[in-house]
Amino acid sequence: MLLLAVDTATPAVTAALHDGSSVVAETSSVDARRHGELLLPAVDRVLAEAGVRLDAVTAVITGVGPGPYTGLRVGLVTAATFGSALGVPVHGLCTLDGLAYASGLEGPFAVATDARRKEVYWARYDSARERVGGPSVDRPADIAEELAGLPVVGAGARLYPEAFPDARGPEHVSAGALASLAAERLAADPSGSSGGGFLPPLPLYLRRPDAQVPKNYKVVTPT
Template sequence: MTGQDRTGAGDTGRPQRVLVIDTATSAVVTGVVEMSSDGDATALAERIVADQRRHAEILTSLMRDVLADAGVTGADLDAVVVGCGPGPFTGLRVGMATGSAYADALGIPAYGVCTLDAIDGAAPVAGPGARLVLTDARRREVYWALYDGGRRIAGPGVDAPDTLVATLADTALIAVLGESRFTERFGFTGAELVTPTAAALAAVAAEQVRDGAPAEPLSPLYLRRPDAVELKDQKRKSLLPAASDDVGRSVR
């Protein structure tokens, strides 16, 4: 079977197997997930390693490990699902580039999903009401999205925690998912580490996987410009001569 034959073909006669990658949080998440014809996702193997400084170094090793753990080879895969953030520029780029290249080499589609959607999807829904999902955006900010009954109703966005507290002051939250240092500002207990699961990431793309939807270019959710660009812009600004207003005061 050629790569072209496999891409976008769809297969309702058997469970489909998906390689999952996410590097949008402080952890690297990889897994092999089996998708049933009705969209149920079951992880055959999963590795979650908290090491935000070595995403590029450990990702390919983890991919090899989960494939071996699941007893699956690349030829057995039907799709690759990649978390597209929001997340920091460098870590997010590593996962997306690797997932896209791997899918292309196998001739199978790669589908991008929102990492926050998967974090929400991994936690049982206790009942109706707004639920907030938070991840670390660094620079004393958080990435966030608001959900109700498993459906995203606001976001994703990036804000300082105190700004977000004020913004959502009139929203009755039934839960806040995230690290304790962020959730406590909303009056909720959090966890030390919050990541999507492999099964939840695959479930977000369940319809595309089931239908064998044509792959589209992965679109990263950076939500702000990368640090390198901002530093370059700052340096350029510092080299510009100061202008003067009508009363002779120096302005920039």
């Protein structure tokens, strides 16, 4: 098994390789405006560090969000392209699940990432491997009472300390955490055919993109 994992749903552009036992190479850069420029070089770095060729990859893991429209689709399109070119399966995972897994927390907690517009993407967990609510998108003040007393993992928690006083790390998802979570799930279901906690490799936006087609625009046609 050699899993290639990527995620661009947050400001972190991250890639990792996992051999079924452990992460063998990983890299992350935090830059919310350069997902398209940074992802392929990141994949090249982890392949070089591991000393393997791309055609050794047996499956691709991609974070599906939730996340902003432009950044999120970079990782998904890249994962789909690799899967098609290599003839290997592409498995989606909720990006928030990767953060929960990396936190290592046990007991009730939440994960929150920056959704912009003064909102957060968030979900509730009973453990680092079990999501019990969400993902959703809301204003921090609207969910502060619901999450009162719970640790909240992620950059969204650190942005709004008045709503989430018990903020925890990590702030951004790592592809290594996604790959490790995927390896556990594939060990239980090697084909991933029964679901196994995977999602379709499609974007999880939760809301419409900022850019909209004008409703009343003038149509100019030749006479």
